Amino acid sequence: MxxxxxxxxxxxxxxxRIELPTIPLFILAGILLGPHTPGIVLVKDPHELEMLSALGLVLLLFYLGLEFHLDDLKAGGRKMALAGGAYLALNVGAGLGFGFALGWGTSEALVLAGVLGISSSAIVTKVLVDMGRIGNPETKPILGIIVVEDIFLALYLAALQPILSGADSASAAVMDGGKAFGFLLLLALAARFGTKVVGRLMNTKDDELLVISFLGAAVLVAGVSEWFGVADAIGAFMVGLMLGGTTSGPRIRKLVHPLRDAFGAIFFFAFGLSINPGDLPTVLWPVLAAAAVTLVMNVAAGLTAARIFGFGAQPAANISTTLLARGEFALILATMAAGAGLDSRLAPFIAGYVLVLAVLGPLAAGRSHWLARILPGGGKGGDGGGPGGSEPLYAKDSGGREAPVTS
Known part of the structure; x- marks a missing residue:
């Protein structure tokens, strides 16, 4: 470790030193020092880091919840639902069509719909933090899309499980989906009405007790969420949403930083351990084709979200590139597909596709201004803004973070 x-x-x-983002480098470290490459092997079995990796994902999404205010969710709920629905329709639909075009089978196509359709919450969170974009106006729709994706994820997994297991039981799928949806509703009600109660329970002047309290709450709710068929990440996100609105919220945000960064690095390192580079050449062309499809669909989704929120070219480019990466959910589907005995090409395809977009996503996000130049309204002389040029330009400040430029 x-x-x-x-x-x-x-x-x-x-x-x-050459301005590369940390995410692909953490993944590369896992690949180079894992069991699938020659030389030094630090970890023979990727499952040895499974719990630490899960903790990294939980803390990344917990932090995201802390930064996402409940008032933002209430104020922009309808627009966020529209943007999230459009994103899923474009990407999941394209993934399903791509799966059928490959001709690997119906079950495989349904798996690929999820693989190509769902962004990596962990990578999106890390990109927003590393790029200094948490305070940008387009970050709210990005977070809204992630929330919609996680809700869809719970229902999608519940529906997919009986298909992969070969069970012909629609009632079982409905029961699983109902259980997941019910728990999501309970979490939403707790976030809406339970903030004051939770705030009183968390309130303490002792930093040690506060760390133990919020860490225990985030991990416990994440575990219970998983038991109900909801992604553990969304449970941690909802706890962060509740705690972010309490009087202890600013202190929690400060205290969780080192934990988030340390265990987040382990999450991406463990991610790299699971990738076998030797399997990738056999599925190289399908991987590149899938990456191209995802890039096109993300640009379309980014433009759609920007139109819904009245943003211009630069925010549209930020939305498109920030949500590009695929990650932890795709690997979960690869594991499920292998256990169900689906096409043997599926696992290396998913690994290669995730690796390409896990590297391409953060790189593209850091250079989103290139994309903005070719989007509608993003040409020279324009401000990249919405109607009437009201949307701000974005530039790097002295700390390397992206911030609006004012006249």
Whole structure:
């Protein structure tokens, strides 16, 4: 584990000199020091880091919830639902069509619909933090789309499970979906009406007790969420949403930073451990084709979301590139597909596709201004804004973070 931390740190420090984002470098460290490549093997079995990896995902989404205010959700709920629905319709629909075009089978096509359709919440969160975009206006629809994706994810997994297991039981799928939806509704009600009660329970002047309290709450609710068939990430997100609105919220945001960064690095390192580079050449062309389809659909979804919210070219480009990466959910589907005995090409395809977009996504997000130039309204002389040029330009500040430019 110490070697994993140090290897990730060394590669990230080297990469920072040429302005590479940390996410693909953490993944590369896992690939190079994992069981599938020659040389030093730090971790023979990727499952040895499974719990630490899960904790990294939980903390990343918990932090995202802390930054996402409940008032934003209430104020923009309808627009966020529209943007999220459009994103899913474009990407899941394209994934299903791509799956049928490959001709690997109906079950395989249904799996690929989810693989190509759902963004990586962990990578999206890390990109927003690393790029300094948490305060940008387009971040709210990005977070809204993630929430809609996680709700869809719970229902999608419940419906897919009987198909992969070969069970011909629509009632079982309905029961699982109902259980997941009911728990999501309970979490939403708790976030809406339970903030004051939770705030009083969390309130303490002792930082040690506060860390233990919020960490225990986030991990416990994440575990219970998983038991109900809801992604553990969405449970952690809802806890963060509740705690972010309490008087302890600012202190929690400060205290969770080192935990988020450390275990987030382990999450991406473990992600790399699961990838076998030797399997990738057999599915190279389908992987590249799928990545191209996803890029086109994300641009279309970004333009749609920007239109819904009245944004211009630069925010549309930020939305498109930030949501591009695919990750943890795709790997879960690969595991499910292997267990169900589906086409043997599916697992290496998913691994290659995820690797390409896990690297391409953060790189594209850091260079979104290139995309903005070719989007409608993003040409030279324009401000990249909405109607009447009201939307701000974005530029790097002295700390390397992206911020609106004012006259």
């Amino acid at each position: 110490g070697g994993a931390f140090l290897a990730a740190a060394v590669l990230a420090r080297l990469g920072s």
